[in-house]
Amino acid sequence: MYYVAHRLFAAQDRALAARLADRLANEVGADNVFLPFCDTDEEDLVAQAKGRRLFELDRERLCRLTAMIAILHGPSLDDGVCMEIGYAGALGTPVIVMTTDFQTYSMTGAGTPLSFPDPLVECLASRVVRGERLGSPSSTLGISRFEAFEERNREQIERTVKETVDATLGVSAHRTTALPVSGARPRTAFVEPSPYGGGESAIGGVLTRAGYALRTATRLSATDAMAAVRNDWAAATASEVFVADVSGPETPPGAAVLIGAAAALGRQVAAYQPRPVFTHAHGREPNWRNLMIQYASGAHITSAADLAAWTGV
Structure with a gap:
């Protein structure tokens, strides 16, 4: 297919x-x-x-x-x-x-x-x-x-x-593929920040208090972006929990890619969006983001308190 x-x-x-x-x-x-x-x-x-x-x-x-x-x-x-x-x-x-x-x-x-x-x-x-x-x-x-x-x-x-x-x-x-994946490591979490938002520190603080070993994306500020991409992909796909700040006019492309990857691999996925913008189309329920992002994410989080509740802190 x-x-x-x-x-x-x-x-x-x-x-x-x-x-x-x-x-x-x-x-x-x-x-x-x-x-x-x-x-x-x-x-x-x-x-x-x-x-x-x-x-x-x-x-x-x-x-x-x-x-x-x-x-x-x-x-x-x-x-x-x-x-x-x-x-x-x-x-x-x-x-x-x-x-x-x-x-x-x-x-x-x-x-x-x-x-x-x-x-x-x-x-x-x-x-x-x-x-x-x-x-x-x-x-x-x-x-x-x-x-x-x-x-x-x-x-x-x-x-x-x-x-x-x-x-x-x-x-x-x-059947060539670009980047490999590995199994999830217990009690690890990956945070994907948004170029438009500032929720990274709040997200990271909650996950750290919940006892997760924290990893954060680096490719958008790295000197060698291509090497950082491979590190981000490896860390994100090997993490048990994935949290993406999806703030912006659309979900940032890297966050959307990694949400899809995490969902495909059966990871716990949360999308952080303090100011949601709902989309509407004929016959559909309101979606707080593109429907593929909405349903690939297991949780929609609007605050640090929501994230704490989701992680059980």
Whole structure:
């Protein structure tokens, strides 16, 4: 089974994912490709808790994949897609990330160029396919300059889709995965801070008082970000408890990836968000964050007191 992960909340993203899924289905068969929203019948699905049911349907596929294709465009990466990348990656599924973003990112002004704002995404990918350049200019005879520009974008998309499908077939044939995982160590906890929030010290204090050996993410401030990524991944996936500060306009990408990984590995997961912003969609229960983040997290914590109650301090 091949899984195409994409941002659900805009028609152009759904259309791009459908185009890619169709091209992949031509190679591996339609029954071997899963496209969320389309294949979960998002608009017509009826369930007592529709968001939870959608999460369960997606998670069921995530547990039995040949490979995943994740469509990401920065700098604000879709937190649901990032969670799915972490979930698949922790289970040893090859992840191919496709982007048409022409920007690159770095931790410092002169730092190593990265395809995404958090180096964890790049390190976890088996392959990143970047289609950052427009197609070649064509004759504008009989069309407006806007139509000509649209054609250049369409050519860029088609070229990137083809390269992504080819990369997926090549990677899945070799079953390559990027980062290993190990068993959980008792009484260990990992804290993933948010670039937008300041809850790290409060979270760490509660976990320390509860008797956990504490580990904290370092990659976003490390001199060698790539080495720190591997250390963060190893520490997070080997911890019994994982707590992420998900404050921000969306769950920060690294936090979303690690929530997915921890959930896939059966760890205790808590999401810390002092000021939740609820999302609403037709037929769904209100979600305090992207539904994949909400249901992958075993607890939603808004204060140090909530965390203390959850840990039994």
